[in-house]
Amino acid sequence: MKSIFFGSLFLLTSTLMGGLNSCKSYPPTDLAQNNIIPKPVSVVATRGTFELSEGAMLYVQEGSDELLQLGQYLADILTPATGFSMAVKPSSSAPSGGNIFLSLVDVDNELGEEGYELTIHKDWVQIAAVQPAGIARGIQTLRQLFPPRIEANEPQEGPWLLATGTVRDFPQYSFRGAMLDVARHFFQVKDVKQYIDYLALYKMNVLHLHLSDDQGWRIEIKSWPNLTQHGASTQVGGGEGGFYTQEEYQEIVQYAQERYITIIPEIDLPGHTNAALSSYPELNCDGKATELYTGTKVGFSTLCTKKEVVYEFIDDVVRELSEMTPGKYFHIGGDESLSTPLKDYIPFVNRVQQIVLSHGKQVIGWDEIAHARLVENAVVQYWARDKNALKGVEQGARVIMSPAAKAYLDMKYDSTTVLGLHWAGYIEVDAGYNWDLASLVPGIEQEQILGVEAPLWSETVTNMQEIEYMVIPRLLGYAEIGWTHPSQRSWDEYKVRLGNQHDRFNVLGINYYPSPLVPWKDGSAAAPETEK
Ligand code: TNX
Numbered sequence: 001m002k003s004i005f006f007g008s009l010f011l012l013t014s015t016l017m018g019g020l021n022s023c024k025s026y027p028p029t030d031l032a033q034n035n036i037i038p039k040p041v042s043v044v045a046t047r048g049t050f051e052l053s054e055g056a057m058l059y060v061q062e063g064s065d066e067l068l069q070l071g072q073y074l075a076d077i078l079t080p081a082t083g084f085s086m087a088v089k090p091s092s093s094a095p096s097g098g099n100i101f102l103s104l105v106d107v108d109n110e111l112g113e114e115g116y117e118l119t120i121h122k123d124w125v126q127i128a129a130v131q132p133a134g135i136a137r138g139i140q141t142l143r144q145l146f147p148p149r150i151e152a153n154e155p156q157e158g159p160w161l162l163a164t165g166t167v168r169d170f171p172q173y174s175f176r177g178a179m180l181d182v183a184r185h186f187f188q189v190k191d192v193k194q195y196i197d198y199l200a201l202y203k204m205n206v207l208h209l210h211l212s213d214d215q216g217w218r219i220e221i222k223s224w225p226n227l228t229q230h231g232a233s234t235q236v237g238g239g240e241g242g243f244y245t246q247e248e249y250q251e252i253v254q255y256a257q258e259r260y261i262t263i264i265p266e267i268d269l270p271g272h273t274n275a276a277l278s279s280y281p282e283l284n285c286d287g288k289a290t291e292l293y294t295g296t297k298v299g300f301s302t303l304c305t306k307k308e309v310v311y312e313f314i315d316d317v318v319r320e321l322s323e324m325t326p327g328k329y330f331h332i333g334g335d336e337s338l339s340t341p342l343k344d345y346i347p348f349v350n351r352v353q354q355i356v357l358s359h360g361k362q363v364i365g366w367d368e369i370a371h372a373r374l375v376e377n378a379v380v381q382y383w384a385r386d387k388n389a390l391k392g393v394e395q396g397a398r399v400i401m402s403p404a405a406k407a408y409l410d411m412k413y414d415s416t417t418v419l420g421l422h423w424a425g426y427i428e429v430d431a432g433y434n435w436d437l438a439s440l441v442p443g444i445e446q447e448q449i450l451g452v453e454a455p456l457w458s459e460t461v462t463n464m465q466e467i468e469y470m471v472i473p474r475l476l477g478y479a480e481i482g483w484t485h486p487s488q489r490s491w492d493e494y495k496v497r498l499g500n501q502h503d504r505f506n507v508l509g510i511n512y513y514p515s516p517l518v519p520w521k522d523g524s525a526a527a528p529e530t531e532k
Contacts (some may be wrong), residue, residue, distance in 0.1 A: 005515070008101070008239050020425070023052035024201060024456060026336050026528050027159075027161050028049060028162060029045075029047050029048065029049055029163050030045050030047065030163050030165075031044070031045035031120065031145075031162075031163040031164065031165030031166075031167070031395040032045045032165075032304055032510040033045075033163070033499040034144075034145060034163075035144070035497040035501065036141055036167070036494075036497070037144070037202055037213060037476045037479065037480055037494075037497055037498065037501070038068070038143070038171075038202060038203060038479050038480035038482070038483035038484045039165050039477075039480060039483075039484045039488055039489065039494070039497070040141065040168070040169035040484075041168055041169045041170060041484075041488075042166075042167070042168045042169070043165065043167050043468060043483075044165050044166045044168075045163060045164070046164045046165045047163075047165075048121075048122045048163070048164035049106060049122065049162065049163060049164060049165065049405060050098075050120050050121065050122055050123070050124075050125060050144075050161065050162045050163075050164055051098070051159055051160060051161050051162075052078070052082065052084070052098070052100075052125075052161075053084070053098055053159075053160070054082075054083075054084045055084070055098070056084060056086060056098045056099050057086065057087050057088075057089055057095070057098065057099045058071045058074060058075050058086050058087065058088045058089070058099070058102070059071075059088075059089055059090070059091040059095050059099055059100070059101045059102070060088060060089070060090055060091070060101070060102045061090070061091065061092075061101075061102065061103040061104055061369065062090035062091060062092050062101070063090070064104065064132070064322070064380050066374065066438045067090075067102050067103075067104065067132060067135065068088060068090065068385060069258065070102060070132060070135050070136060070139065071088035072088050073101055073136075073139065073258060073259070074100070074102070074139050074142070074143075075087075075088050077139070077143055077150070078146075078150065079456075080152065080153050080154065080155070081149055081150045081151065081152040081153075081154070081155065081156045081445055082155070082156070082158065082160055083155030083156075085087060090242065092202075094124070094126060095124065095391055096121070096122065096123045096124040097123060097246050098123055098124065099124050099125075100124070100125045100126075100127075100142075101124060101125070101126045101127075102126075102127050102128075102135050102403075103126065103127075103128050103288075104128070104129060104130065104131070104132070104135075105128050105129070105130055106130075106372070106486050107130070108130050109410045110170060111129060111130050111133065111134060111168075111170050112130065112134075112170055112171075113130070113131050113133055113170070113174065113298060114129075114131070114133045114134050114136075114137050114170060114171050114203075114205070114260075115129060115130065115134050115140030115168075115169060115170025116128065116129040116134040116135060116137055116141070116167075116168075116169060116170075117129070117166060117167070117168045117169075118138045118142055118166065118168075118169075119137070119140050119165075119166045120145075120162050120163070120164045120165055120166070120229060121164060122164055125142065125162070127139065127142065132260070133205075133260040133450050134170075136200075136259060136260040137169070137171075137203045137278070137501050138167075138169075138223070139204055139258070140200065140202070141169065142162075142200055143201070144201075144504075145162050146160060146162065147160070147161075147527075148503035148504040148507050148525045149503075149505075149507055149525045149526065149527070151507040152455075152507050152525075153506045156526075156527065157526070157527035158525075158527065167422065170270050171203070171482065171483045172482065172483060172484065172485050173437065173449065173450065173451035173482045173483070174205075174450065175205070175206055175400060175450040175451025175453070175482070176198055176203065176204045176205055176206065176451050176452055176453075176478070176482030176483060177199075177204055177206025177207065177208055177264075177400075177452070177453040177454070178195070178204060178206070178207060178208070178453060178455070178456065178471070178475060178478070179207075179208040179209070179266075179452070179453055179454070179455035179456060180192065180195055180208075180209055180210065180216050180404075180456055180458070180459045180467075181208065181210040181213070181410075181455070181456060181458040181459075182210065182244075182458070183210055183211065183212055183213035183214075183215060183216045183217075183218055183235075183268075183275075184213060184216070184235060184236045184296070184426070184456075184457065184458040184459045185235050185236055185239070185458040185461060185462050186216060186218060186232070186235055186239075186241050186242035186243070187458075187463075187464070187467070188242070188245065188246050188248075190207075191463075191467070192207075192209075192252050192433060193252070193255050195207065195258070195471075196252075196255055196256050196465060198471065198472065198475060198510075199259075199261055199475075199527045200259040200260075200261060201398060201519075202475065202476050202479035202480075203479060203483055204261065204475075204478075204479050204482070205260060205261055205262060206261065206262050206264060206451075206453065207256055207261055207262070207263055207264070208263075208264040208266060208331060208453060208455070209252075209263060209264070209265055209266060210268065210455075210457075211265055211266055211267060211321075212266075212268055212272070212273070212275060212276065213268055213272045213273075213274075213275065214272055214273070214274035214275060214293045214297075214298070214300070214301050215234065215235050215236050215241075215274070215275065215292075215293055215295075216231065216232050216233075216234065216235050216241045216242075216243075216275050217231035217232050217243065217266070217276055217279065217293060218232055218241075218242070218243045218244060219243060219244055219246075219249055219321065219436075220243060220244065220245045220246050220249070221316065221317050221320050221321070222246070222320060223316040223320065224279075224280065224313060224316060224317065226280060227276060227277040227279050228243040229279075230278065230279045230292075231255055231276060231278060231292075231440075232275070232277035233292065234292050234294050235294065236294055236295070236296055236459055236463075236466050238262040238294040238295060239342040239462075246320075246324060248526045249324055249376060250324050253272055253324065253325065253326065257326065257386060262326075262329070263325060263327055263329075264327060264328035264329045264330075264331050264364065265321050265325055265330060266326075266329065266331035266332070266333055266364075267314075267317055267321065267330075267331070267332065267333065267454045268332075268333025268334075269303060269314065269332050269333050269334065269348075270303040270305055270310075270333065270334075270337055270340050270348050271298075271299060271301055271302050271333075271335070271336055271337035271338065271339060271340060272298070272301065272335070272336065272337075272455075272480065273302065273303050274290055274292075274293045274300070274301040275292070275293075276303070276313075277289065277290045277301055277303070278290045278291060278292050278293070280313070282307070282309050283303050283304060283307070283309070283313060284304055285304035285306070285307070285311055285517075294325055296459045298321050298338075298355055298378070299336045299337075299338030300338070300339055301339060301341060302339040302340040303336060303348075304439075305340060305344040305347070305348040306344070307343070307400075308514075309386045311351060311352075311355070314352055315353055315355050315358075318330060318355050318356055318359050318361075319359050322356075322359040322360060322361050323359075324404065325361075328361060328362050329361060329362050329363075329364050329379070330356045330359070330361035330362070330363065330364070331364040331365065331381075331384075332349070332352050332353070332356060332363060332364070332365045332369070333365060333366060334349060334365035334366050334368050334369040335365075335366035335367075335368055335383070336366075336368075337368065337440045342371060345368075345371065345372070346371055346373075347372075349365070349369050349371070349372035349524060350372050350373055351440040353372070353374070353375045353378065354375070354493070356381050357375055357491070362377045362378070362379065363375060363377070363378040363379065364378070364379040364380075364381055364400070365378070365379075365380065365381065365385075366380075366381050366383055367380050367381060367382050367383060367384060367385055367388035367389050367392065368388055369392075370388045370389065370391035370392035370395065371388070371391070373395070374392060374395045374397050375398070376396075377399045378392075378395075379397060379398050379399070379400060379450060380392030380397045380398075380399050380400070380442075381399075381400040381442065381453065381520070382399050382400065382402060383403065383404050383408075383455070384403055384404060385439045385472070386433070386442075386443075387519075388446065388516040389441055390441070390443050391445060393443070393448050395446055398448055398449065398450045399444055399448055399449050399450060400449075400450050400451060400452070400453050401437045401449060401451070401452050401453070402452070402453045402454065402455055403435075403440060404423075404424035405424045405425045405427070406427065406431065406432060406435050406440075407432070407452065407454045407455070407478060408424055408427065408454070408455055408457070409454050409455060409456040409457075409470050409471050409474060410455070410456055410457040410458070410459070410460065410461065410470060411424055411425060411426065411427040412426050413427065413428050413429070413515065414426050414428060417513075418458055418464055419460050419461060419469060419470055420461075420470055421457075421459065426473075427474065427496070428493050428515065428517060429473055429474055429477065429495075429513075429515040429517055429518060430495070430517050431490055432474040432477045432478070433474075433477035433480070433481070433494060434491050435481070436481070436486040436489075437449050437451070437452055437481060437482075439486075439487070451482050452478055452481050452482040453478075454471075454474065454475060454478040456470060456471060465511040466511075468510050468511040468512060469512065470513070472505065472510050472511075472512035473498055473501065473505075473512055473513065473515065473518070474513075476501070477494070477498075480494065495517065495518050496519060498518050498522050499518045499519040499521045500523070502520040502521050502522055503522065503523050503524070503525040504525075507525050
């Protein structure tokens, strides 16, 4: 009854609205007219409308704690703006009557680990997946289909309508990430959580934390307390710096885990280590502690690769950090070790890889580590040199694509951008989007590519507003590059979907870069006039 009643009401309102203005999308009846980023594999519209109303329940298939948690995650997204008190309940079957149902299916080879099928019927909504991670991605699609004011923190006017149909979707690449450099400038736990929320919204699944560099050591290591007592006490420009206690790090890990995002910790070795060298004199070849450093030069520091204590130090750090990290990777840095002769660098990297393996983790390193003898399952992160990445591939390693000239979130958009650097060029929003992982480096094919990562180095970036300005909207492009098949992508079509994020960014309060290349569309995030 309810849906018939609403159906005729829609007809009436749309006829009225047709006379008043030409807004074709209200009430929504065409699921194909969506602005989902990253673009899904397939969308089939069934030309009806679903309404989420007060009293709707969030049912999850019984027997899974993970689904219960995901149900609560979805409820927490929908509750503040709708004002509905959505209860999350286990259920053995799909309930209709205006409810949402999250369920797992036994087999669907195509969907894989992160795929999902979202079906919006007139009187209920279902997200089905093989794994909970797929449900987590489907939740973001459902979220994006609601009007932007769904992102508000206080109750907004309804109605909360969705066009009916099915979104069937799965990613091209299993690794879709971003990096945050918390060493050059330190960012509080709440900022890291905010960053994680942006990744989650666009179905990214990795956050790589650059936890140590010349200017600061940002993670508590209980067996080497001076790393943070001394080595965390400053940052670029001489500010007060900071670090994460082990509890805080675990809080970040858990927050990410609840969003099906893997944290990859990086301890950059053997260069980029001045903060450690300043905290413990014995890590230096001359046995003397260095001064703390607050500038932005690179390549001047190195651990003393010949000293045994250096490997004891690394073993302790990798052990403590690995114990707190459920993800399978440990990033050993390895970039720009300009003060470490290659004849010392190679045996050093060989030995550090063994340490990582001994603590049960898989090695990732910047592309320079391919000079060493890579261990099984090592991953090379391409940022600068084709030759290094190819060397890695020849040794059987897989590659994460982070080409500085395309994917560095700290590169300026153009010559007028105040923040950022431009040593790798300017990266306007179109240039950040218009490339493909498998055709970037001749000789590196899709099978050898794990995925994409966009790093944000923080020499010039000091707070969340500045992070947002450099990251949004380019991040959405990298999310789509990792998720969507290249044959389904084009800048001309993407920029329209991106322009339609205008209201969502505003409701979320994001200080994004309003690129002149994007047709930003102010659709007014408020409820349509005729409904008031
Ligand atoms: C190069 S990329 C670096 C970083 C800097 C960055 C600035 C890489 C592996 N190393 O140390 O922060 O450039 O864009």
